[in-house]
Amino acid sequence: MTSITKPRIRIPKLDRNALGLTRMDYEGSMSTLCAGCGHDSITAALTHAFFELALPPHRAVKLSGIGCSSKTTAYFLSQAHGFNGVHGRMPAVASGANAAHQELTYIGISGDGDSLSIGLGQLCHAIRRNVNMLYVLENNGVYGLTKGQFSASSDVGSKSKKGEPNQDGPIDPVAMALTLGATFVARSFSGDKEQLVPIMMAGLRHRGFAFVDVLSPCVTFNDHEGSTKSYTFIRKSNSEVVGTGFVPIQEQISTQYEPGSVRPVTVHDGTTLYLRKVDASYDPTDRSMAYAYLKEHQDRGEIATGLLYIQEDSADLHAREKTVATPLRDLTFESLCPGAAALEDLMDEYI
Amino acid sequence: MKPTDTSDPQYYHRVVDCQWACPAHTNVPEYIRLIAQGKYAESYMLNRESNVFPGILGRTCDRPCEPACRRTRIDGKPVAICRLKRVASDHKGDITGLLPTASEEKNGKRVGLIGCGPASLTVANDLLPLGYECTIFEKHGETGGLMRTNIPKFRLPPHVLDEEVDAILDIGVDLRLNHEVTSMNAFLEEHGFDAVFIGSGAPKGKDLDIPGRQEAAPWIEIGITWLESVAFGHVTEIEENVLIIGVGNTAMDCCRTARRLGAVGVQVMGRKGRKHFKASPWELEDAEEELIEIVENHAPKDFVLEDGKLKGMTFEISDWVPDDNGSLKQKVTGEVFLPAERVILAIGQDAAFPWIERDIGIEFDKWDMPVVDKTTYMTTRPGVFSGGDAAWGPENIIWAVEHGHQAAISIHQYCRGLPVTDRPAIGMNLVSQKMGIAQWSYSNDYDQALRTQMRHVDLTTRFKGLDVEVELGFNAEETVRELERCLNCDMETHFTDHLCIECDACIDVCPVQCLLISPDAEEAELRVRVPAPATNIDQPLFASGDLPHTKRIMVKDEDICIHCGLCAERCPTAAWDMRKFDLLQPYAGRPVTVSGELAQV
Numbered sequence: 017m018t019s020i021t022k023p024r025i026r027i028p029k030l031d032r033n034a035l036g037l038t039r040m041d042y043e044g045s046m047s048t049l050c051a052g053c054g055h056d057s058i059t060a061a062l063t064h065a066f067f068e069l070a071l072p073p074h075r076a077v078k079l080s081g082i083g084c085s086s087k088t089t090a091y092f093l094s095q096a097h098g099f100n101g102v103h104g105r106m107p108a109v110a111s112g113a114n115a116a117h118q119e120l121t122y123i124g125i126s127g128d129g130d131s132l133s134i135g136l137g138q139l140c141h142a143i144r145r146n147v148n149m150l151y152v153l154e155n156n157g158v159y160g161l162t163k164g165q166f167s168a169s170s171d172v173g174s175k176s177k178k179g180e181p182n183q184d185g186p187i188d189p190v191a192m193a194l195t196l197g198a199t200f201v202a203r204s205f206s207g208d209k210e211q212l213v214p215i216m217m218a219g220l221r222h223r224g225f226a227f228v229d230v231l232s233p234c235v236t237f238n239d240h241e242g243s244t245k246s247y248t249f250i251r252k253s254n255s256e257v258v259g260t261g262f263v264p265i266q267e268q269i270s271t272q273y274e275p276g277s278v279r280p281v282t283v284h285d286g287t288t289l290y291l292r293k294v295d296a297s298y299d300p301t302d303r304s305m306a307y308a309y310l311k312e313h314q315d316r317g318e319i320a321t322g323l324l325y326i327q328e329d330s331a332d333l334h335a336r337e338k339t340v341a342t343p344l345r346d347l348t349f350e351s352l353c354p355g356a357a358a359l360e361d362l363m364d365e366y367i
Numbered sequence: 368m369k370p371t372d373t374s375d376p377q378y379y380h381r382v383v384d385c386q387w388a389c390p391a392h393t394n395v396p397e398y399i400r401l402i403a404q405g406k407y408a409e410s411y412m413l414n415r416e417s418n419v420f421p422g423i424l425g426r427t428c429d430r431p432c433e434p435a436c437r438r439t440r441i442d443g444k445p446v447a448i449c450r451l452k453r454v455a456s457d458h459k460g461d462i463t464g465l466l467p468t469a470s471e472e473k474n475g476k477r478v479g480l481i482g483c484g485p486a487s488l489t490v491a492n493d494l495l496p497l498g499y500e501c502t503i504f505e506k507h508g509e510t511g512g513l514m515r516t517n518i519p520k521f522r523l524p525p526h527v528l529d530e531e532v533d534a535i536l537d538i539g540v541d542l543r544l545n546h547e548v549t550s551m552n553a554f555l556e557e558h559g560f561d562a563v564f565i566g567s568g569a570p571k572g573k574d575l576d577i578p579g580r581q582e583a584a585p586w587i588e589i590g591i592t593w594l595e596s597v598a599f600g601h602v603t604e605i606e607e608n609v610l611i612i613g614v615g616n617t618a619m620d621c622c623r624t625a626r627r628l629g630a631v632g633v634q635v636m637g638r639k640g641r642k643h644f645k646a647s648p649w650e651l652e653d654a655e656e657e658l659i660e661i662v663e664n665h666a667p668k669d670f671v672l673e674d675g676k677l678k679g680m681t682f683e684i685s686d687w688v689p690d691d692n693g694s695l696k697q698k699v700t701g702e703v704f705l706p707a708e709r710v711i712l713a714i715g716q717d718a719a720f721p722w723i724e725r726d727i728g729i730e731f732d733k734w735d736m737p738v739v740d741k742t743t744y745m746t747t748r749p750g751v752f753s754g755g756d757a758a759w760g761p762e763n764i765i766w767a768v769e770h771g772h773q774a775a776i777s778i779h780q781y782c783r784g785l786p787v788t789d790r791p792a793i794g795m796n797l798v799s800q801k802m803g804i805a806q807w808s809y810s811n812d813y814d815q816a817l818r819t820q821m822r823h824v825d826l827t828t829r830f831k832g833l834d835v836e837v838e839l840g841f842n843a844e845e846t847v848r849e850l851e852r853c854l855n856c857d858m859e860t861h862f863t864d865h866l867c868i869e870c871d872a873c874i875d876v877c878p879v880q881c882l883l884i885s886p887d888a889e890e891a892e893l894r895v896r897v898p899a900p901a902t903n904i905d906q907p908l909f910a911s912g913d914l915p916h917t918k919r920i921m922v923k924d925e926d927i928c929i930h931c932g933l934c935a936e937r938c939p940t941a942a943w944d945m946r947k948f949d950l951l952q953p954y955a956g957r958p959v960t961v962s963g964e965l966a967q968v
Contacts, residue, residue, distance in 0.1 A: 020805055020936055023813030023878050027441065027927055029899050030880065039880070039898075052870040052939025060875035207869055235870065235939045247868045251916050 022046050034070040042066040042073060044094040049084060052239075054206030054232030055154050059091045061209050062123070062152070065216035066093065076121045077113055081106040081135060084161050084234075085127030085154035093123075104135020107142035107151075111333070114147050117343040118334050121220060122149035129159055132168035132187045139189075143196045143225055148332045150219040150226045153189055154206075156234040157245035164237030175242030188314070190324065193227045194307050199330040200226035201306070202323045205250050206233065214260040215323055223284040224332045231319065255313060258300050258322035261290030283328055291323060300326055368890045368910040368920070373861065376795035379948040381907060382925050383856045385448055388435035390769040391417040392952055395432060395448055396857040400809065402455050403850045408462050410455035417952065419489050419535075419768050420514075422527045425453030426838065427518055429616070429647055429763040437854050440903070440927055444818035446852045450838070454846050456527070467496045469539040474498035476782040479560035481548050484512020485764050486755030487566035488535045489771025490778065495538040497779060497956040502558075503540050506547035509599075510536065513568050513756070514764060516595040517617065519624050520834040551723040555751075562750050562778045565737070566771070569756035571719040575612060575712050579670030583710070586677035587670070590621045590713030597624055597833070606708030608632040610680060612667055613713035615645035621711045622659045627833050633659045634705065638666045639687050639695065653837070657826065666697065671704065679706035718757045736760070743787040744774040752777055775955035791953035797946045800858060801935070807945055809858050811932045813878070814851040858930050859948045862921055864911040866942035869919070873934035873943050874898075882934065883922040884914065897924045 022043070030038045042063040047056050066073070073095035080086035082103035089098055097120070101109040110124050131139045131153050142151065157174065159165040166174075169189065170182040193201045200222045204212040212230065219226030231250050233239050239246045244253075279300065281289045291300050299305050306325040313320040334341075344352065371378060381387050385395040394413060401410035414421035428449050436445030476499050480487035483505035491501040509515055510532045514523065536542055548554045548567075555563065572589035574580070580587070590613065596602040605628040611618050614637035622633045635654065637644055640663050644651065651661060665682035672678060681704045687695040718736060723729055728748035730738045737746050739758045746753055754770030756762060777787040800808040822839045829835045841849060874882045880898035890908055894901040901908055901924035911921040935943040 020811065020931070020933060022876065022933060023929065023931055024815075025441065025813055025878050025929065027879055027899065029902065029927075031899070040878070047876075047937075050939065051937045052868065052872045054870065056875050056937070057871045060871065207871060209871065233870070235868075239868075239939075247870060248916065251869075 020046070031067075033067050035072060037067065037070070037073075039063055039067045042071075042093055044089075044091040047088070047091045049087065050234075050236045052235035053084070054156060054230075054234070055085055055088050056091070057206040057209065058152065058154055058212070058230050058232055059088050061206075061212040061216055063092050064209065064213045065220060068213070069217055069220060071121060071220070075119075076123060078123045078125065079106050079110045079113070080125045081130040083127040083130045084156075085125055085232075086130055088154070089123075089125050104130050104133070104138055106130065107135065107138040107147070110149055110151075111142055111145060111147050114149060114333065115339065117345065118148065118339070118341065119343055122147070123220075124149055124151045126151070126153050128153065128155045128157060128167045128169040128189075132189060136168075136187070140192075140196055143193055143198045143227065146199055146224045146330055146332045146336070148223055148225070148334070150216070150222075151228065152216075153227070153229045154232045155189065155229055155245070156232050156238055157186075157243070158234050158238040160234045160237050164234075171244040174244040175240070177237055177240055179242070181242075188310075189227075189229045191307065191310055193229075194303060194310070194325060198227045198325070199224040199327040200323075201325040202227070203229045203231070203319070203321045205231045205254055205321060207247060207251065208254070208321075211256065211259065211321065218260055218283070218289050218323060218326075221283045221285060221287045221289075222326070222328070224327075224330050250319065253317055253319050254321055255318040256294055256322050257298055257309065257313075257320045257324060258294070259292035260323045261292060281326055281328060289323070289326070291326075294322075300324060303327075368887060368893055368908070368922075370864075370912040370920070371907070371909045373859075373909075376793050376950060378907070379795065379797070379857075379859045380793075380950050382859060383948065383950075384435040384437050385432035385446075386857070386950065388431045389418075390431065390766045391772065392950060393417040393432075394857070394950065396853055396855050397949070398455060399446070399448070399451055399850055399853045400855070402451060402846065403810070407455050407458040408460055408465065411459040411462060412465050414452060414455060416954075417768075417772075418765060419492055419771070420485060420531045420764065421452050422456035422531050423514060423523060424764060425449060425451075425456050426523050426527065427514075428452075428765055431763075431765070437856050437927075437929075438818075438852055441854070441929060442815075442817065447819055447821070447841075447849050450821055450841055451846070451849060454841055457840055466534050467492065467538055469495045470498035472498055473500060474782075476500070476561040477502070477558075478562045478564065478778060478782075479504065479554070479558055480564045480566055481554075482506075482512055482565070482567035482755075482757070483510040483532075483542070483544075484566055484568050484755060484767065485514060486568075486757070486767040486771045486774070487512075487564060488532060489768045490564050490566070490754070490775045491540050492535045492538065493772060493775035493955040494778060495535075495540070499778075499782070501540050502543060502560075504543045504546040504548055504554075506545070507599075508544050510542070510544070512566075513570070513591075516598045517591050517620065519594065519597070519620050519627075521623070521627065521829065521837050522620070524834065524836050549722050551729070552727050555727070560750075561782050562752065564774055564778065565746075565751065565753040565757050566755045566767070567718070567757045569716045569718040569761045571717045572712065573715040573717060575667060575714060577667055577669050579672060582672050582675075583670040583677045586709050588709065588711045590617045590711050591716055593711055594620060594624060597628070602628070604628050605630050608707045608709075609634075610705060610707040610710045611635045611713055612710060613637075613715070614651075614661070615713060615715065616647060616650050617716070618713035619646050619650040619654050621713050622654055623657055624833070625711065626657050626659060627830055634707075635659060635661045636665045636667065636682065636705075637661065637663050638685070640664060643695075653823075656823065657829075665703070668702065670710070677708065677710070679704055680710060681705075716756075716761050718760060742773075742790065743777045744770060745777055745781070745787055750781060772954055776953065779955040791958035793953060794951035796949040796951065797859065797861065798949075800932075800945045800947050801941070805936060807858075807932050807936075808947075809855050809945075810851065811855065811858070811930070811945075812851075813854075813929055813931055816848050816852055818852065819845045819849040855930050857948045858932065858945045860923065860928060860930065860932075860934055861944045861946040862909070862911050862923070863942050863944070864914055864921065866940045867911075867914045867921060868940055868942075869914055869916050870939060872937040872939065876933045876937045878931060878933065879927045879929060881924040881926070881928050884919050885922055887913075887920050893922050894924070897922060899924070899927065901926055
């Protein structure tokens, strides 16, 4: 825990984005997580992505549940809206908020306990509804806040800090998201910002549920020998399948890619994602292939990372439900609450 | 890029910008912290170790440390280092017991020092405790050299000067006032010293040879000579309209002195534009505060006399345009006459050695200056050393002090029959400052405060006498505010590469974005890759060795690091650590004994 506050210091040579903001303007309060926590790197990757996209800080909503991961929403976008919900219930809150105001950018932060144990059902249904949000699962394979028990993502055989091996099989959030029909599925590593930042940017631009599983070592309870979520182990077994290049709509595409190795994908607002495939035969828009590939890597003891699957033509919650585009708060009282007569008419339809 | 060798004391020394820029390498951050702790005497003594005259320099130093100060690169204005030094001096209390004392056991060696200015005094300060007998020969009836004759009392009160000069004389100098050395040959033969130090300064003001100079001579003064006459009370008044020719610090002292002696219209005439002036910006400002007009781009043309009496001077008004080679060329655009009853020439000064015979083994160069070795400070005659303004022309007091230290080392070598070219090495101490979780032994909060302005005595009071000190010094509140602006650059961010797990915590938390983990590359390439690009190539770029996991390297731009310690605070493995750097400088008879070896974690 750090009691030193990060100085607000303006140095002329710091970069400014289209809104005239610096990276610091996307930060929040000082992290109180352990020094070296992967979650802090994810926070930094997020601020970097917000900065690069010139996201207006006050037009964002950050949501979380309970856990070390869920604390991190305090550490970025101090000017944004925020809601810290009940344990595991962030997806429900996010769905509700998104239903009420679809013009804002939604960022949900969760952990392996919050999403894969207590909140597993919540996550599944948010994926099914294709809520338009960036959902970051900060995955460290351990219950850090309660001092190091195995979590639902701990691998079989992975050792606790005391040396006990885990015996229960893990839930692989990426495999689960793929089977549930998620429209944007990525896995990355907190220690690899070159990969993580473009994925975050792509996820923010994706219309629909952008699911990012980020392996994020717990330095205090799960960074030892025998752990499969340590910095050393992840670095050793990380295998990038698809790298992401990000070209905002405003910019001319100047880089020439070798045909076959790179696949451009245009997202709904016109932004182009360049998916750089390490394996030329991989197709990041083929769900079955993504699933098979994932399993294949897993069997080899490798962790497949990158933007593994993307489906850009999917209908999100609002498109499916044919909701009104106007945020509910901007509708008049009369249209929100049309009165007893309108209710009578509606009831008549069912009789 | 080649990994940075932080075991070389000069690397971290360079990061402490103020200490690096100071000719005497005073440990500025440490003495500022001592003031913050109320340890004024300790702060004073730490200063005295390197710069010998903290009270004098706290008022008059040309402050090479301040333009170098890291704070300048952060919020535009340096820490008021010089005036904090004065705080330590003003509040130090009784330090008699802390001052050096002469060795009771004499080593039988006798050193003759010519001139009682800062250079000679420093040599005596360093040699007396080693058992040397030091004799200082001074042509005037008072000590201090140019510090007394050329710096007006309203900038440097005599009691401050006396105290610090006496602190050295009282160690046991054999002082011979009113002893002008008129023949070096006779001097050497008569006394038979084991070593001689020439610290006679640069006491000859330059003249201006333009039409009318001879005829107007009774109304023309040479700046430093005139200041000397004022200092000794020979001159007590001046005419109403005075022109000062020259825009160096001496010119500033002349114009402000003239103001106090009764001059009303004082104009300081510069040949070029203000940015080319030699005077320090703050000295120009202090003069202007006293309603002195500083005139740019006026080159003196001639002295104008009427009825055999000085009436004024004509000046060519010029533009200075750079030619193809980039040097400025004068383009005269007009001419102007300015009335004056007296003119003071302050256009530079020279050392002059009519008293050194040219056939006694001391070689002179083409500018008629003795050839002095830049490292050993020895002339071409073994056993005769030189320093201060006498060696290479006018510099500031702090340079004279450093020359004195180095010459003392040489004299000590020479008198023991050791080669003067063998210089004792510098060393360093590097000690972790971690006290516990989120606890560091120094105030690492970044303070937003802007530089504290020095308050001055009001104009009417200050013109009442020559000896009314203008600067009031910092009060307690101002001192605290200014102290906290110091970024503690000596608290070094020390990196141990084999401990790093590449978690990025340091990079994420750095408030100035000066860190990078990257595949190795050439320095120029790495400088661009740093998140806030390392564009200031005057500042070093740190590069680690290969990191254990990925064989990438850690890179740090030293330019804008504010030494807040957050990288070390957020580092889970203490690969980054804040370590206090202590430069161990050798002085005569006190070579560095602690080696600069780093503690291996």
